[in-house]
Amino acid sequence: MSSIIQEQDKLTDQERQYILLTQNGLPIIQEPYHAIAEQMNISVEQVLSLTKSMQERGIIRRIAAVPNHYKLGYQFNGMTVWDIDDEQAEKFGDAVGQLPFVSHCYLRPRFLPEWNYNLFAMVHGKTEESIAKYRGQIKELLKEVLVTRNHDSSQNIITKSNDMLTSTAILKKTGLRLKK
Amino acid sequence: MDNSSSPSKTTNLSKSRKCQTVELSALEKQLINLLQHGLPVCERPFAQIAKEISSTEQDVIACLTKLRSEKVLTRFGPMFDAASLGGAFTLAALAVPEADFDFVTEQVNSFEQIAHNYRRDHDFNMWFVIATESTEEIDKVVQAIERKTGLKVLNVPKLKEFYVSLYLPV
Numbered sequence: 001m002s003s004i005i006q007e008q009d010k011l012t013d014q015e016r017q018y019i020l021l022t023q024n025g026l027p028i029i030q031e032p033y034h035a036i037a038e039q040m041n042i043s044v045e046q047v048l049s050l051t052k053s054m055q056e057r058g059i060i061r062r063i064a065a066v067p068n069h070y071k072l073g074y075q076f077n078g079m080t081v082w083d084i085d086d087e088q089a090e091k092f093g094d095a096v097g098q099l100p101f102v103s104h105c106y107l108r109p110r111f112l113p114e115w116n117y118n119l120f121a122m123v124h125g126k127t128e129e130s131i132a133k134y135r136g137q138i139k140e141l142l143k144e145v146l147v148t149r150n151h152d153s154s155q156n157i158i159t160k161s162n163d164m165l166t167s168t169a170i171l172k173k174t175g176l177r178l179k180k
Numbered sequence: 181m182d183n184s185s186s187p188s189k190t191t192n193l194s195k196s197r198k199c200q201t202v203e204l205s206a207l208e209k210q211l212i213n214l215l216q217h218g219l220p221v222c223e224r225p226f227a228q229i230a231k232e233i234s235s236t237e238q239d240v241i242a243c244l245t246k247l248r249s250e251k252v253l254t255r256f257g258p259m260f261d262a263a264s265l266g267g268a269f270t271l272a273a274l275a276v277p278e279a280d281f282d283f284v285t286e287q288v289n290s291f292e293q294i295a296h297n298y299r300r301d302h303d304f305n306m307w308f309v310i311a312t313e314s315t316e317e318i319d320k321v322v323q324a325i326e327r328k329t330g331l332k333v334l335n336v337p338k339l340k341e342f343y344v345s346l347y348l349p350v
Contacts, residue, residue: 026257
């Protein structure tokens with residue numbers, strides 16, 4: 001499987017129906033896929049193969065439990081941002097995504113001169129020290145590809161090659177859902 | 181796409197940090213650790229999980245139901261790729277003057293297309309996700325936010341997304 005998530009093709013009606021039935025979660029009962037099969041009016045074998053097919057195509061990322069980070073004691077997060085060589089960005093972004101403390105990892109466009117960072121990786125930890133340590137681990141991994149920019153050569157201002165933005169307040173949070 | 185739940189009030193993270201962590205039983209910890217990696221796709225997935233940790237299907241189901249209802253698990257089930265649900269997304273930021281922060285928060289949050297919004301410690305101190313039906317609508321929302329706030333929007337849609345293997349052991 002490629003480590004880069006591809007753009008998706010259109011959903012079939014059956015897939016749309018499957019998403020609508022499960023986007024709020026899988027029923028926690030002995031035979032969860034039977035319950036879906038019944039509502040979709042297809043066999044449980046068809047539901048299982050539909051599930052696997054959507055997994056293979058990346059429409060379903062995984063079927064898993066997502067814990068509330070805060071309740072497990074992971075109360076600190078940092079959005080680490082990096083200015084790395086474009087030529088090597090995919091290879092190194094992939095490696096950063098593999099780190100167990102990284103929850104999101106994206107390449108994004110720069111917005112020069114205000115914003116020179118192209119790689120974003122969100123890290124989670126139980127203490128401020130731990131997220132600082134994780135940032136250090138990413139820095140070690142990226143050290144060969146970090147870009148040094150001379151922001152203003154007349155004043156010799158060097159733009160930072162990386163930063164970490166910690167969140168201090170949640171201003172809004174809503175769930176994303178497929179509409180019926 | 182539809183940003184279904186109602187926007188929550190601003191949550192100050194440093195205040196809420198201390199009291200949120202919950203006590204977990206041994207079985208709860210085992211299940212949280214195991215199921216972050218994934219649930220097998222088969223007719224009786226909870227029976228299979230129970231076998232792996234020498235528990236029973238009944239206990240696994242009871243334990244997961246409790247974790248879900250207490251919101252220790254925020255989700256349980258298939259995680260869909262947001263883009264394949266048919267919407268368009270971008271991450272955007274504003275550098276808001278400190279004195280105007282609350283006012284601009286209201287202005288930005290008033291757009292129903294704003295899914296998440298976080299305050300962060302940087303010159304760009306407001307970071308939000310814009311979720312719409314189409315990329316054209318993203319551009320319209322960005323322009324409307326610029327008009328309303330008088331601030332330039334840093335608009336950085338994803339170019340590539342990498343697979344992650346986040347694991348938060350308990």
